[in-house]
Amino acid sequence: MTEAFGALGGIQKFNRDWVTALAELDSIEQIELLVRRQSPVNGLPERVTQHCPRLGKPGYVAAALSKAKDLGPDDVILCGHIHLMPLAFLVASMTGAKTWLQLHGVEAWSKPGPLIRRALTSTGLISVVSRFTRSRFLSWSTISPHRVKVLPTAVSENFNPGNAPVDLKARMELTGKRVLLTVGRMASNEAYKGQDRVIYALPRILEREPDTVYLVVGDGDDRPRLEALTKSLTVEQHVRFLGSVEGSDLVSLYRIADLFVMPSEGEGFGIVFLEAMACGCRALGLNSGGSIDALSGSQLGYTCDADELAGAIVDILGSPRGSAEPASSRFSRRAFDACVADMTKVLAGLAS
Amino acid sequence: MTSQCGRYVISYNGEIYNYKSLRAGLESAGTRFATDSDTEVVLEMFRRYGTDMFNHLRGMYALAIWDTLERRMLLARDPFGIKPLYYADDGWTCRVASQVKALRAIGQISDDPEPAGHVGFLLFGSVPEPFTLWREIRAVPAGTYVWVDRSGIGAPRKYFDLPSLYECDSARSTDDSLSEAIEDSVRHHMVADVPVGAFLSSGLDSSVLVAMMSKCATTPIKTVTVGFEEFRGTSADEVPLAEEVASAFNTQHTTRLVSREEFEQDLPKILHAMDQPTIDGINIWFASKACAEIGLKVAVSGLGGDEISAGYPTFRVLPNWYRKTRFAGKIPGLGSMLRGILAPLRPLTGINAKAVGMLEYGGSLAGLYLLKRGLFMPWELPDLVGRELAREGLKRLDPLENLERSGYRNADTPGARISVLEQSCYMRNQLLRDADWASMAHSLEVRVPFVDPVLQRQVFRHGRPTSKAEIAKVSSLLPKAMLTRQKSGFETPVENWISKCGIESKTPKATEHWSRRWARSINQHFGDGCAFSH
Structure with missing residues (x-):
């Protein structure tokens, strides 16, 4: 090994x-x-x-x-x-x-x-x-x-649906906001995690959910391109690049997020989907690659085609939250x- | 059906011909049965003997038994692979069906093509098991069982060894024992709650079966012969001699003529029913259709007769070829070098595609069998399906290794070895599979008394196949003309029909044998492996 x-x-x-x-x-x-x-x-x-x-x-x-x-x-x-x-x-x-x-x-x-x-x-x-x-x-x-x-x-037992720090949303100025979250590398030689897809979808999401904020966790040499993309689409006010986040801080982010979304084309599996769901956060991925297994098709999370991403996000944000138990027990x-x-x-x- | 103890649930397709004697044995041991079906006997046999039961079942079957206690499933097929069984295991879910089409219809199975299946069809004229045209779908190998549990599908375990049927017995078989063995098998294959009819060609095998069936039956049996206008008055016409046999054994005989127009009308249905590509099956399609028209639900076929009586040219030709090529064929590189030189010259010299590979494949009986039975040769495949698909397909199929797995080398005599190859390849992958889809499309059950381990063990006590002459002695009432007739097989005029009905491939070579042109057309119908890419 x-x-x-x-x-x-x-x-x-x-x-x-x-x-x-x-x-x-x-x-x-x-x-x-x-x-x-x-x-x-x-x-x-x-x-x-x-x-x-x-x-x-x-x-x-x-x-x-x-x-x-x-x-x-x-x-x-x-x-x-x-x-x-x-x-x-x-x-x-x-x-x-x-x-x-x-x-x-x-x-x-x-x-x-x-x-x-x-x-x-x-x-x-x-x-x-x-x-x-x-x-x-x-x-x-x-x-x-x-x-x-x-x-x-x-999925590790550290990821569970406990409470986030009470003032976290307030400190992050997310009170009353719809929170989307992606956790993943931003490597220019890979560039498959799909953060850019979410950014491209934001204008259409904001038409229906104007208080949406997209949190991007992770780092890498592709980050400047993604930041430039937010500016070119004039959604930079709705996107926050948080860099690397680990441990309990990451668990807290999962707990306050309304939807974990990672429209990745190249996941071998996608453990982050499980971590998010185990924390009680809904999760959305594409109908391709290993993400389907982590999301168990649409039994545990949600899947959609790449061209349906914005609509799928809006629909999920408008539906009630589910339970974290199925994901944490199955995996x-x-x-x-x-x-x-x-x-x-x-x-x-x-x-x- | 669920076992009386509630633990086992069975899904089962087939017939157990000795279920009555098995049932009697179980009843004497205290079992009480709720039904009269052979299915319940299989369940009870499994409850009592586990997978050892396969050594006691005589029949054709594909089955799945779910163990509710251990939460695992047993899949199994009969010794010769008369009944098909396929599975698709994606790593989480294992789906099982009697046809590839049924699995495809689920819609959750990968569309990825299996290069070995495409290449195998072009080499042999049928797809060699365990492969299919789709990578995720595989056949449960004949004569094996396999467990499926939460770890997925396990390794297939053989419970039947075909070459072992040829083990010599000191008590040499006599004509009487051959006759008794055939009669015994026919009697078992006539166990049914509906009348059992027979396909009757002008060949010896079906005639002998009809003779035995007439002997076993209390009322005249129904027989069916398919004839073609194109063959009238030619040696290929089965009708006159078949009618003579029918008359000799006082059967209720039906001669069913098939025209080109009917073939054209049925062709879409034939292609729809064809579960996997094959260059055969047309004859059984129409014979089954004729049986269904006269109300038959079960019919006996002489399929397998040539395999046990050295009826194919391979039995005569291959030992001769092997003697001539066995030493030169083992010199590394010589055969492929010669083929490399001769193959490009074929358009100029007109040398046969098979002849150029004679040394390359001459080192083993399996190689020569591939040459003799092969539809297209391995070196022709790149032109047919593209270089990459051909290379991948040959690598994954490994046709010689696929033939070696039959275990033919374990048989002692050349005839026995060829019989094992024929039964493991041509009979299993083509004849039996075609008989299944073509008959099932007409709700007809085809039974094959020659494809029976009890009969074969008796017939092969010499350590080699029997002969047509020996089989002919089984009945003295067979017409004399039958005994002297040149073997023709169960022919159809497809050769003439396909060029006129619009299915033929767009790029045939005019001089190419019709079976190769037909294979090209069937291959195109099944998608040509065009979805293949890396």
Whole structure:
């Protein structure tokens, strides 16, 4: 894995949840993590140790090969990124251990090089974060579909529908306003999160809901373009770029927002949809990509086509708020742990 | 139907021919049945024996059993794949149906094409399982079962091994045992609460079945022969000899003539009913239609007879080809180099497309089978479907590996190996599948006594297929002309019709065999894989 315990980020959180769920199983004796980047760690689950070999990639490969001598056919190599598969394949070939690869999203959407493709043929089990990523992966991979399972991200219990600080809305001058919220990177080389779509839709939204304010959380080199866009559409008074927000401040924003909207075209899953819904905020995404899974179609949240965005936002703002419970229970840690336990049985039943 | 204990719920398509004896056994063990149906027997067998029950069922079936306690579902197909079963698993939801069309009709399944399905159709004339034309839809392989639980669909587990039917038995089969085996299978396949009729061609297989059915039945059976004006007076005309057989066995016989006009009228319905692309099925369509017209709900077919009696040219040709090419075909690169040289010269030399691949595919029986049965050759595919679809399709299908999975190498004799290949490929993917969609479109159930593990185990006790001559000995009443008649298959004049009815592909080569032109047309009808892209 590149990173797990002690590191920030969605993939890192997934890795922690994955390892923690495995460590709680009676059938697992010991988990040794080799990570690429060292992070300060405050406690690890029982039976888990985390190592960060020095000397870059050569050191990492050497450490993996060194560990290989302890592995046997009853052991499992967890591979947290498709780019690490050639190394996992090498270790598995030397030891007879089975390999379990986790795919997160965009890295699995297009065909990788022959080395990785060759390595993938040896993989026992592949779990993917969403049906969309599974489908994209199977479009180029010849791996039998029954080896590819969906293992969606769990939403942390920190995200819940408790109360926001009483004066937060007043401090942010949002009293009486309709609040739209997006949380996501603003990277110019990606630019798929869809903040620009919301900004383009604002004039039409403001015709029906003139007190609407759009909060944009996140940062990146695409931010100047988005800020310029608000000016060119003369909606800059209705858009606030808040930069990076984390922890309890982010939870508070979810709680005061009327609608979390992220019309992204390229989500592998979209954990932020779940975080928002778990905080009691309604969520809207596009009818494409992994967002559909996070929103469970329209069972938990809302989906629409890109050209219906403004109308969909206005309609949702005019409807009553729902409950946070369905999202937090469906994508709870408990559900995730049960899913991981099931997959260990699947892996045990597969020929290596 | 729900089991009496309430735990299991079954959705089931097919017939269990030995359900009465199974039921008697269960009743003697204390089971009380609420209905007379074979479905309830299957449920009780599953409750009692779990997946071991598949070793006891004799019949054709596709089934799904939901276990309400374990919250998981069992999917299974009969040993030979007589009844179809498909699933679409998107990672969250697994949908199951007897037809690809039914799954497509749900509307929530990806439209992404499966290159292996498109390429497989052009190679073989039918889509090789487990593939379909759509990536998300797959067939449950014949002779396997698979569990679906909250982790999704599991790995298919084989409960039936076709090559094992050919294991030699020291008690050598006699003519009598062959006759008894066929009679036993026919008796089982006639278990029904409605009259059972028969397709009757002028071939030996259907005639032998009619002979046995007449022996087993208490009243004259109904038989149906399809004839064509175009064939009148030619050797392809099935009608005179079939009528002679019908007369010999005193059947209520119907000769149903089909014209080009009727073919043209039915063509839209045929294409609509065709679940997956195929170059066959027209004959069974009209035979089934004729049966339905005279009120039959069940008909017996001689399908499978050629597979157990070495009736195809492959049984004669492939061992000969293999002897000639086995050594040169194993020299790495030689075959592909030769093909690379010869293929571009084909327009000048007129050399056959299959001949240029003889060395490349000559190293194995599977390769030669692909050559012999192949409609288009792998190296012709880029011109048909584009380079990328052809490459992806061949990679995903891996046609030789697909044939290897039949396990034909585990059979001991060349004849047995070819029989395994024929039953696993042509019979399963084309004949049986076509029989299903074409008959079901007319609410007719087609039963195939030759496609029966009990019969085949008996027939193959020598370790090899039987012969037409052996089968002919089963009845002394068969017309002499039948025994000397050249094999023609169950032919239709589609060759003449397609060029006149407007379906034919816009870009056929005039000299191309009609089956290849027909395949091009069918391929276009099914979308040509044009949605494929990367």
